[in-house]
Amino acid sequence: MEKLDLQALGLRALNEKLQNQTDETNQKDWEIINPRGSHAIAVGVDAPINVTVRGSTGYYCGGMNKQAHIHVDGSAGPGVAENMMSGTVTIDGDASQYAGATGHGGTLVIKGNAASRCGISMKGIDIVVHGNIGHMSAFMAQSGNLVVCGDAGDALGDSIYEARLFVRGAVKSLGADCIEKEMRPEHLDILRDLLEKAGCDAKPEEFKRYGSARQLYNFKIDNAY
Amino acid sequence: MCGIVGLFLKDKSLEADLGRMLSEMLVTMTDRGPDSAGIAVYNAHQAGQAKITVQADNPQVDFDGLDKKLGVAIGTSVKMDIRDTHAVLTMPQASLDTAMAELRQLDPVIRIMGRGESIEIYKEVGLPETVVSRFDIAKMSGTHGIGHTRMATESAVTTMGAHPFNTDSDQCLVHNGSLSNHNSLRRKLRRENIRIETENDTEVAAAYLTWKLQNGSSLGEALESSLNDLDGFFTFVVGTKDGFGVVRDPIACKPAVMAETDSYVAFGSEYRALVNLPNIEQARVWEPEPATVYFWNH
Incomplete structure (x- = not known):
């Protein structure tokens, strides 16, 4: 375990150390102390390492992550795991707005609540939120899975493409072209797997699935204004 | 952008440190807006x-x-x-x-x-660090206070354009965001004999609350109606003689974090602003919900 003190080291030096790790690194375990809500902690990591952040982070923690397993022992600011490619990002507390935005792959687990625009424009990432999510979540979501064990805010899945949305609690309102869909056995399998990965004891059968009605103009040109 | 900080003390023993805590919080938010900075301190x-x-x-x-x-x-x-x-x-x-x-x-x-x-307002063009040291804010005591660091969008970078804006006795308002209907609303408020000094959008929001309060609304009601009558992006923090309120527009893209303990209620545009507060690790920390009015009174 290598311990990095963000306040002593500074952000650039800290990120450089993490970004310099390769597939062959022997230094697998890293701990970051004194994050104090700083921005862009552990962004752009591309190595199979474990990074634990002791405390809460600011904007863009774990952004562009590839391979690494990043764990925040606190809450995360806006844009956590933005554009993640692979690996995992786990937040013990809450996440601010646009968590997992534009993520291409990997798994983002939020053990508390996520604010607005969670999974906006997601492109293959899996996101599991143990609590609730805010308004405009999964806006223009293209691919991947968003699992919400609590409730969803207004306009869920507005202008959604092919992402799957699973919500256990209430959905305040659905966005344009987002509808409730049939939960088929293959969806229950996906959901069971994601819940297990996220350490969540909810049952797949308790969820409803939402997705695209495929009626917007990009699916049906006759519906263009 | 713009950065906002606010501190409302429940524990009287912290009052002597209000200026110091607010100053530190505001300086942390410098990179959200380096144009000008201001602080309102309440002490009677x-x-x-x-x-x-x-x-x-x-x-x-x-x-x-x-x-x-x-x-x-x-x-x-x-x-x-x-x-x-x-x-x-x-x-x-x-x-x-x-x-x-x-x-x-x-x-x-x-x-x-x-x-x-009870309100005193100090604001100038310049970095928060310079502004708080020029006025020696760190030595001020008080019951509650609000600070703002500005990145100007809607009006010139001047002392008068800096926040907080005070449009009636003991009221003040700071703003992160921009209003799009401030010109028409300013004309309307001036017709109602509400005095507005600048071309700044935030002063119009402050004056709007003054107008509502003068017409019998409570601060809570005035903030509720601002959600219908103000068009644009806003996270507002407002102060009154004995109160402290927060409201965000329904889209809520302007960030806001709050923390509450038995000793204080604190507001920061980011969590960074709150990390030096006493017992922050034990505080309840949350993001204020969109289109929801929060208010604390002494």
Whole structure:
């Protein structure tokens, strides 16, 4: 375990150390102390390492992550795991707005609540939120899975493409072209797997699935204004 | 962007540290807006007295004899405490309105920053660190306070364009965001005889709340109706003589984090602003919900 003190080291030096790790690194375990809500902690990591952040982070923690397993022992600011490619990002507390935005792959687990625009424009990432999510979540979501064990805010899945949305609690309102869909056995399998990965004891059968009605103009040109 | 900080103390033993804590919080938010900075501090040291905070570009010349001139004009004694480009004029509460009117006539180089029984407002162009040290904010005590660091979008970078805006006794408002209907609303409010000094969008929001309060709304009701009548992006933090409120627009893209313990309620545009507060690790930390009014009173 290598311990990095963000306040002593500074952000650039800290990120450089993490970004310099390769597939062959022997230094697998890293701990970051004194994050104090700083921005862009552990962004752009591309190595199979474990990074634990002791405390809460600011904007863009774990952004562009590839391979690494990043764990925040606190809450995360806006844009956590933005554009993640692979690996995992786990937040013990809450996440601010646009968590997992534009993520291409990997798994983002939020053990508390996520604010607005969670999974906006997601492109293959899996996101599991143990609590609730805010308004405009999964806006223009293209691919991947968003699992919400609590409730969803207004306009869920507005202008959604092919992402799957699973919500256990209430959905305040659905966005344009987002509808409730049939939960088929293959969806229950996906959901069971994601819940297990996220350490969540909810049952797949308790969820409803939402997705695209495929009626917007990009699916049906006759519906263009 | 813009950065906002706010601190409302429940524990009287922290009051002596209010200025220091607010100053540290505000400096942390410097990179959200380096154009200008301001702080409103609430402290009611003298019962029955009211304060007007004024600013002038050449304080040595412009403040020379101002207390005596104002005292003669309103027929009572006025005490003046100068801090850099600002001065706090203290007078009996009953003379506040007359003093405001006289000050506006007395000398056009004197700009009014704020007035009330307990509010003092210090704001200038420059970095938060410079502004808080110029006015020695760290040594100020108080019951609650609000700070703002500005990245200007809707009006010029001037002292008058800096936040907080005070549009009536002991009220103040700071804003992160921009309003798109401020011109039409300013015209409407001026027709209602609400005084608005600048072309700044935030002053219109402050004046809007003043207008609502003057027409019988509670602060909570005024903030609720702002959600319908103000068009644009906003996270507002407002102060009154004994209260502290927060509201965000329904889209809520302007960030906000709050923390509450038995000793205080704190607001920051980011969590970074809160990390030095006492027992922050044990505080309840949350993001205020969109289109939801939060309010605390002493």
